[in-house]
Structures are given as C-alpha cells and as structure tokens.
Amino acid sequence: MKTREELIQDYIDGVLSAEDQDAFDNLWETDSSFQEEVGLQQELHAVLRKRLLADDGPLRQTLRDAEKSFRTEKGKIWVWRRWIIPIAAAACLLILGRLFLFPGSYYQLPEMRSEIVRGDINSEKNQYEQAVRAFNEKDYVESTKILKQLLSEDSSVLQYQYYLGLSLIGEKKFEEATQYLLPLADGESVFQHEANYYVAVAYIEGGQEEKAKQRLEMIGTSSKIYDKAQKLLKKLR
Template identity: 30%
Template sequence: MTPEEKYELFEKYCSEELSAEEKTEFDKMLNEDATLQEELRLYQELHSHLDTTLNAEQELSNLKKNLKQIGDTYTENTTPVKKSKVIKLPVWSYAAAASVAILFGIYFLNPGNPSYTDFANIPELSIVERATAEEDIKGAENAFNAKDFATAETYLDRLLKKDANNTEFQYYYGIALLEQDKFDMATQVFGALLNGNSAYKYKAQWFEALNQLKQEKYEECMLLLKGIPEQSEDYDTAQKLLKKLE
C-alpha cells in the first residue's frame, strides 16, 4: 500500500465512507499491524483537532478579547490609585463617590421621582493607548471627556465605521447619544450591546435603564434594572434606583 492509498483509506475511515466490505478488510489490516493502528489514531486525532480549531477561530478571538477586557477592568478595580502618575481614577470611583453624594442629595432634598441627572455618572473615556494614536481616537477621547458629546459622537461614529465590532466604542457612542437626548439611537446601540456578550453587556443595560429613566418611562427602566446581575459593578446603584422607583 502506498502512503497515498493509506491516507485515502484513513480519510474514508474518518468520514465513515468505507463500504462494509472495505471496512472488514481494513479492520483486519489494523489488527495485524500495530504501527498502522497507531498512525490511524494520530490521523483521527489531527482530523478532529483541525475540525475544531479551524472552525472556532472567530469564537476564540472573541473570547480572548472579552477576557482581556475583563482582566483589565479587574485590575482597575483592585489596584490602588497611583499617586505620582497621571491622575486617572478608575471609572467606578467616580461613580461610587458621585452616587454617595447624589443619594445624599436625593435623600434630603428631593423626595420626588429620581431623575436621570441624579443617577447618570458619565465614565471617563480612555482609549488612547499610545502617544501616536490615530487622530479620531484622540479627538473622541478629548471631546468625550470635555463633555462635548456632539463632537464625540462624530468621532466615535467615524471610529465605528472602521471597527464596527468594537464594543468599547459602541458603549461610549451610546452614552454620547443619550447625553444629547437621541433616545432611540441610544437604545439601538445599547440594545445591541446588552444582547451581546461583551464586557459592556451590563454596563450598557445600566445605561439603557437610565435612558428610559430620562424619558420618564419608569416601568421599562425598572425592568432593565431588575436584569442587572449581582456581579455587575452597577448592581448596587441599580438596586438603589430600583428602590426609589418602587
């Protein structure tokens, strides 16, 4: 048997294309030849290895991206703020500080319905990774952090045209829209995120809840708040808002 014939036989065996007769004959050969048996086993293993790896490339790269994001957020949550370097507080610390202040405010001053401004803590956008980052990235970051949301929207829109699946861009794009009261567009952006599986899933859900709150659609808002899981960093604030609404 030439190597060519051997591998064709292996392939047929793997894809179960041998006739009953061929199969009997092949089994007999295998029984008599341990080396052949061993080689077939490796061939089968490689066959299934290729089948899974080549088909899961996209899935794997999505998982890697998501793990990276989760890992990065995790560090931000645990690393104490460095004293010397650029003053970049982790996003949640603004939220935590602001929500304490706001809750105080609401508690004492405002017994009526909670409002969007009471609860919306706009996170800092930080996407410039290198000094030479492209113009749009710098522009988006500057405008967003200066609360010039119309300009930020333009930049983020342009970035998303180049990198439509970037969930970080999508998330901040949604916030920029919401800040300008472009409710429906914001709902579309957050909706896509919260139906996805990225690190921004529940952050988007929180902001979509705020979107409903801003439009005074309290029922919808509460429904969204109830879906925010305990592990999410917005859980506590969401629970507080929920209590106010109930």
C-alpha cells in the same frame, strides 16, 4: 422625629430608615388623613412625571386638574389644601432636577477611557483619543461625530459602540442611544451590565419606567454597577 411631610417624601423616594418606617406605619394604621396625604403626593408625582416634557402652561393646568380631583363632593378641599401648590411646585423641581438635568451619581456618565500606548499612535487611535477628550470635556456633539465615524469604519469594535451610546445620552438623544446600547445589553460582552444600566437611564428619560426596571433587574450581582443599579431601582419602586 421627622414631620409627616418628610416621612411621606422619604416613603415615595424609597429611603425610609427602619425607625422612620415604624413611624410611617403607625400613622398609616391610625390616621386616615395621613393615608389621603400619601395618596395625593403619589398622584402628584405620577402626574408630574408624565408631564415633564410639556411646556409650563399645560403643566400648570395639569396641577390644577390634580387639585380638583381631590375635592370632596361638597366642593371643600382637604384641610391641608394650602400646601398642595407649594408641594406640587417642589415636587416638580425635584423631579426635573433628578430626571431631566442629570444631577447626582445615578445618571452621571463615566469617564471615557484613553487607549494611548507609547509608540503606538496611528490615525484610528488618534481619532479615538480626540473622542475621549471631547467626551470627558462633555462636548458630546463632537464625541458622537467622531465615534460614529470610527464605528462606521470598524463595526466590530464594541467599545466604539458603547461610548457612542453614552455620548448620545449626553446629548439627550435617548431613543437613538438605545439603538446602540441595546445590542450590547442583550449580548455577553464586558459592556453588558453597564449597557443595561444606561439603557434604563434612557428609558426613564423617555417615560418608560417599567422597561427601565426590567433592565436594572437584569444587572448581575457581580457587576461593578450592581449596587448603583439597585439604588436606582429602589427609587423607581
């Protein structure tokens, strides 16, 4: 049997099992203090998400303000007040880990495909392979530079545009990345669904979660990235 805190965290993360959902629902219906705990956890997560890009000072002040907002009229804090700062700190680390440092599979960039064909190496293909090597070694500054040059020489090659968008995500230049990925996401090329997914990633990093949800919902069931998109969408709800 999971603890109350574990049930709340799994509820916020959207990963409750059927058994845990029953336990959560029972506590919700019978224990008003449990409802208050859930409300505070949700508020903390919302506040922390909004302040991810702020420095430590303002973030600490925001946490103090969040704590004050849950005091009673008499100035007393809920019985579990001693847990609020550790919970907030843990939530902060959790969110920073998930949304800012690209851990796990949700934000992981795919490998860039090589296009080497025996006996068919020219200057353009050689440049592309240099970009492949840089991208797959996570040298996104270099891969971005090469892909921008290739795209400027031939803007009809959507593959250059797609990987340039991903390379910019690797550099954490999310707004610029969407400039290249959005036309693909709104088009009908083979990159449509994957582009929508990574546009959603860029939106999440920019704090535009509603836009991210819309993009994830546009990914078709036949897409290879559909299941991954649904899992990320569930995390956002």
